[in-house]
Amino acid sequence: MQAIVTGHSRGLGAAIAAELLARDIRVLGIARQGNAALAAAYPALLQEAGLDLADTASLRNWLDGGQLGDFLAGDGGPLLLINNAGVLGPMAALEAQDAGEIAAAMAINVSAPLLFSAALARRHAGELRILHVSSGAARHPYPGWSIYGASKAALDHHARCVAADGRAKLRICALAPGVIDTDMQTTIRASDAADFPLKDKFVALKAEGRLSTPQGAARAAVDYLLSEKFGSQPVADLRELG
Numbered sequence: 568m569q570a571i572v573t574g575h576s577r578g579l580g581a582a583i584a585a586e587l588l589a590r591d592i593r594v595l596g597i598a599r600q601g602n603a604a605l606a607a608a609y610p611a612l613l614q615e616a617g618l619d620l621a622d623t624a625s626l627r628n629w630l631d632g633g634q635l636g637d638f639l640a641g642d643g644g645p646l647l648l649i650n651n652a653g654v655l656g657p658m659a660a661l662e663a664q665d666a667g668e669i670a671a672a673m674a675i676n677v678s679a680p681l682l683f684s685a686a687l688a689r690r691h692a693g694e695l696r697i698l699h700v701s702s703g704a705a706r707h708p709y710p711g712w713s714i715y716g717a718s719k720a721a722l723d724h725h726a727r728c729v730a731a732d733g734r735a736k737l738r739i740c741a742l743a744p745g746v747i748d749t750d751m752q753t754t755i756r757a758s759d760a761a762d763f764p765l766k767d768k769f770v771a772l773k774a775e776g777r778l779s780t781p782q783g784a785a786r787a788a789v790d791y792l793l794s795e796k797f798g799s800q801p802v803a804d805l806r807e808l809g
């Protein structure tokens with residue numbers, strides 16, 4: 568078994584990569600920065616690719632190229648794809664949204680996961696499990712988060728449609744992971760309440776110690792990914808799994 572984890576350099580993706588490596592699963596981590604701590608701890612199990620997922624043209628080339636082919640050739644067994652890398656994008660009402668920030672957010676949050684999914688379904692003949700890291704924002708309208716919410720809702724519906732394709736040896740789930748203590752939450756708490764009216768709710772969650780740790784969320788997500796139940800529902804919430 569081996570895994571591809573996007574956004575393994577920090578936050579939830581780093582914790583998911585660590586959890587997989589600790590279970591002796593080879594990982595190809597993809598982010599703009601490396602993860603020096605994991606590379607030092609698991610030199611034989613971790614490979615890294617420095618990619619900017621906002622650059623869709625470069626990603627298309629990379630997905631057809633040799634580094635991915637070499638990694639896939641290492642093990643014909645089950646392959647895990649964890650589409651974790653994500654950004655909030657512009658937190659603002661429509662008229663204040665920057666075009667470049669919209670395009671980058673959609674490339675990172677939507678195009679990249681969809682391109683990875685299609686490429687791996689094409690290039691890997693064995694069992695494939697795809698985990699899209701979604702968000703409660705896909706399922707509830709948050710003012711100021713139209714880009715982020717739309718991008719995560721796209722992942723939810725991609726998972727539903729791929730599941731409906733009924734491809735043999737493929738399981739997929741878009742999983743909302745809960746509120747996790749990462750850089751993304753720091754960015755939310757630093758936002759302007761005029762742009763993101765629910766900011767105070769997230770400030771209170773942190774103050775009350777109600778955020779999950781990346782390690783706890785990663786352990787639960789990997790347990791689910793590796794379980795028999797994975798893929799039985801294409802859209803799920805980590806907080807509601809029995």
Ligand code: NAP
Pocket residue numbers: 573574575576577578579580581597598599600601618619620621650651652653654675700701702703743744745746747748749750751752
């Ligand atoms: P984070 O701490 O901000 O980490 C984001 C990760 O995505 C980093 O590893 C980053 O790597 C990577 N990334 C961002 N832009 C990239 C780019 N242009 N190219 C390649 N990689 C890029 O965020 P997080 O909280 O761990 O979030 C992980 C996932 O969980 C996201 O999909 C997020 O939407 C979702 N989520 C988080 C929460 C939460 O409460 N934290 C809640 C619901 C859902 P580099 O900077 O090295 O490129």
